Amino acid sequence: xxxxxxxxxxxxxxxxxxxxxxxxxxGSSSLRRFIDFPRVNCLNExxxxxxxxxxxxxxxxxxxxxxxxxxxxxxxxxxxxxxxxSVTIESISIHSxxxxxxxxxxxxxxxxxxxxxxxxxxxxxxLLPAATLELSPPREGFxxxxxxxxxxxxxRFQNVSLISLxxxxxxxxxxxxxxxxxxxxxxxxxxxxxxxxPEWAVYEAFAHLE
Amino acid sequence: MPLESCMILLDNSxxxxxxxxxxxxxxxxxxxxxxxxxxxxxxNPETTVGVIAMSGRGSxxxxxxxxxxxxxxxxxILTALHAVPIRDTTGVDICASVQVASLALKHRRNKNGxxxxxLFVGSPLGSVEPRALAKAGRQLKKNxxxxxxxxxxxxxxxxxxxxxxxxxxxxxSAEGAERTCHLVTIPAGVLPSDVLLSSPIVHGGGGGGGxxxxxxxxxxxxSAEGGGGGGGGFADFGGIDPNMDPELAMALRVSxxxxxxxxxxxxxxxxxxxxxxKEEEKEGMDDGETAESATAAATTTTVTENGQVEMEVSDxxxxxxxxxxxxxxxxxxxxxxxxxxxxxxxxxxxxAGSMDMDxxxxxxxxxxxxxxxxxxxEVEEQPPQQFQDxxxxxxxxxxxxxxxxxxxxxxxxxxxxxxxxxxxxxxxSEGKDGK
Numbered sequence: 107x108x109x110x111x112x113x114x115x116x117x118x119x120x121x122x123x124x125x126x127x128x129x130x131x132x133g134s135s136s137l138r139r140f141i142d143f144p145r146v147n148c149l150n151e152x153x154x155x156x157x158x159x160x161x162x163x164x165x166x167x168x169x170x171x172x173x174x175x176x177x178x179x180x181x182x183x184x185x186x187x188x189x190x191x192s193v194t195i196e197s198i199s200i201h202s203x204x205x206x207x208x209x210x211x212x213x214x215x216x217x218x219x220x221x222x223x224x225x226x227x228x229x230x231x232x233l234l235p236a237a238t239l240e241l242s243p244p245r246e247g248f249x250x251x252x253x254x255x256x257x258x259x260x261x262r263f264q265n266v267s268l269i270s271l272x273x274x275x276x277x278x279x280x281x282x283x284x285x286x287x288x289x290x291x292x293x294x295x296x297x298x299x300x301x302x303x304p305e306w307a308v309y310e311a312f313a314h315l316e
Numbered sequence: 317m318p319l320e321s322c323m324i325l326l327d328n329s330x331x332x333x334x335x336x337x338x339x340x341x342x343x344x345x346x347x348x349x350x351x352x353x354x355x356x357x358x359x360n361p362e363t364t365v366g367v368i369a370m371s372g373r374g375s376x377x378x379x380x381x382x383x384x385x386x387x388x389x390x391x392x393i394l395t396a397l398h399a400v401p402i403r404d405t406t407g408v409d410i411c412a413s414v415q416v417a418s419l420a421l422k423h424r425r426n427k428n429g430x431x432x433x434x435l436f437v438g439s440p441l442g443s444v445e446p447r448a449l450a451k452a453g454r455q456l457k458k459n460x461x462x463x464x465x466x467x468x469x470x471x472x473x474x475x476x477x478x479x480x481x482x483x484x485x486x487x488x489s490a491e492g493a494e495r496t497c498h499l500v501t502i503p504a505g506v507l508p509s510d511v512l513l514s515s516p517i518v519h520g521g522g523g524g525g526g527x528x529x530x531x532x533x534x535x536x537x538x539s540a541e542g543g544g545g546g547g548g549g550f551a552d553f554g555g556i557d558p559n560m561d562p563e564l565a566m567a568l569r570v571s572x573x574x575x576x577x578x579x580x581x582x583x584x585x586x587x588x589x590x591x592x593x594k595e596e597e598k599e600g601m602d603d604g605e606t607a608e609s610a611t612a613a614a615t616t617t618t619v620t621e622n623g624q625v626e627m628e629v630s631d632x633x634x635x636x637x638x639x640x641x642x643x644x645x646x647x648x649x650x651x652x653x654x655x656x657x658x659x660x661x662x663x664x665x666x667x668a669g670s671m672d673m674d675x676x677x678x679x680x681x682x683x684x685x686x687x688x689x690x691x692x693x694e695v696e697e698q699p700p701q702q703f704q705d706x707x708x709x710x711x712x713x714x715x716x717x718x719x720x721x722x723x724x725x726x727x728x729x730x731x732x733x734x735x736x737x738x739x740x741x742x743x744x745s746e747g748k749d750g751k
Binding site for chain 2: 147149150152177180182223224225226227228229
């Protein structure tokens with residue numbers, strides 16, 4: 107799969123497919139530099155810390171390795187990605203190279219949850235997601251660019267500190283198969299605002315009114 | 317052990333009346349649970365522990381009963397532990413109990429820590445299928461819950477099934493994860509808390525399922541392993557596990573680096589008055605020390621026959637120079653000697669650091685210090701010899717850009733250098749006579 111070749115033809119697709127460059131036309135760019143990598147974690151992954159490896163830089167987004175895969179015979183994956191500051195997410199890119207060999211498929215339905223720390227599968231199944239995406243099935247053969255899924259309503263995805271991706275099912279419609287993906291990326295803007303408790307606080311017993 | 321939320325699952329079925337552990341299986345189990353609660357809460361004050369009795373009331377078939385939800389109140393936990401009665405049930409349903417434990421952990425207050433389940437099994441698992449246990453193990457793995465299983469009594473039947481559970485909970489590959497699941501088997505008559513103290517359950521070590529095995533040998537071996545394994549990997553942090561106490565680890569590292577920097581600065585200062593280094597290389601330690609004692613005004617130095625040095629500290633700078641000289645000279649000397657010297661001279665920080673470390677780490681660190689100072693020593697070896705020749709020095713200075721050999725400051729320094737040499741020669745001969 108040659109990465110130098112970038113095919114520019116626009117096809118009729120339900121989702122806009124564009125040449126992913128570092129700067130998008132509307133001014134948003136990759137949010138990878140805001141990702142808090144030490145705190146990225148994933149439930150039901152088969153290799154420890156595989157989740158961090160698929161948050162690749164934009165120029166490596168088409169590489170099939172390394173990949174993130176769920177446990178054998180279990181299609182669900184729950185990926186928590188915290189950011190170092192509040193960001194506005196405009197679109198999300200997910201790419202997979204799996205086409206069904208070895209009972210391994212690309213993810214199909216993804217539920218997005220915002221700003222909720224460290225929850226598990228049961229909570230994920232019950233909660234109302236911020237957005238649900240149906241991913242386009244992977245195309246055979248030569249792939250030149252990946253798909254960006256725009257997020258709407260846009261207002262919901264402003265000032266986000268943590269996003270969780272719950273991969274509910276994969277392309278096989280069978281919960282006993284394995285889900286595998288090779289790239290997850292976010293596009294948007296940073297806001298330089300951190301959402302955290304104050305580090306230094308001075309406590310006064312009495313108010314000092316001037 | 318880092319911050320975690322732990323659920324302890326107790327077996328309180330009729331099989332626990334058995335006296336093969338002293339006084340009964342139930343008492344031995346509680347003793348072990350006591351110990352584990354103590355260990356967990358001491359290692360991290362925010363660790364929460366909860367208790368579940370696997371044979372709860374309400375049904376003739378086993379139903380798990382949550383006695384204490386995860387809390388850090390040790391009194392409450394211990395009270396609940398002691399109040400667990402033996403219930404009249406046929407056996408324990410491990411899969412259901414483990415699910416109840418997962419549910420309890422899901423609702424823990426502090427979601428930051430790791431989730432952990434400790435399961436005591438003292439009754440035969442005749443009716444339980446290994447596949448059901450494997451499925452329960454996989455569920456635990458999926459939810460990122462680690463499980464430690466302690467098998468007491470009924471060993472032959474239970475052990476393979478419990479091994480299935482632990483292997484499934486470990487996942488296909490046990491690499492990468494810091495804490496994995498363990499199975500500890502306690503043979504009859506042995507006190508469980510003793511075994512557990514030296515097991516990977518308490519030390520939280522990785523390496524896949526640890527087994528009880530041959531108790532007598534294993535206890536000694538694993539306690540040695542546990543101690544060595546825990547301390548051995550962290551020599552560069554001063555023997556302290558950086559995960560357990562990051563602030564102390566940082567403080568030790570910073571103080572060691574400061575010490576190293578100070579040594580280098582002293583080395584740079586000593587290079588200007590290079591007579592010590594030069595003399596010592598030629599003459600050996602005894603003379604070096606006597607020469608130093610001459611230059612260092614207020615220090616008294618006694619030199620023993622075999623080259624050991626005892627000093628009375630009055631001039632700190634002289635001490636530093638002496639330390640430097642000794643370190644440059646004794647490339648072949650034992651680290652222990654240097655350790656004594658450095659411990660005496662250098663001040664509280666390094667001493668505190670030394671005291672905290674094990675012997676091995678101490679030696680390793682001393683070697684490291686030595687090696688880091690060796691480059692300094694090597695640099696100084698050549699200049700002292702060549703500085704003897706003032707003409708050469710002048711030439712050298714002249715060739716350096718930006719340095720004017722006629723600069724009065726430099727000339728002064730050179731004069732001091734040469735004068736010091738002469739003074740030292742006198743004292744050296746005196747010293748020789750004095751002996």
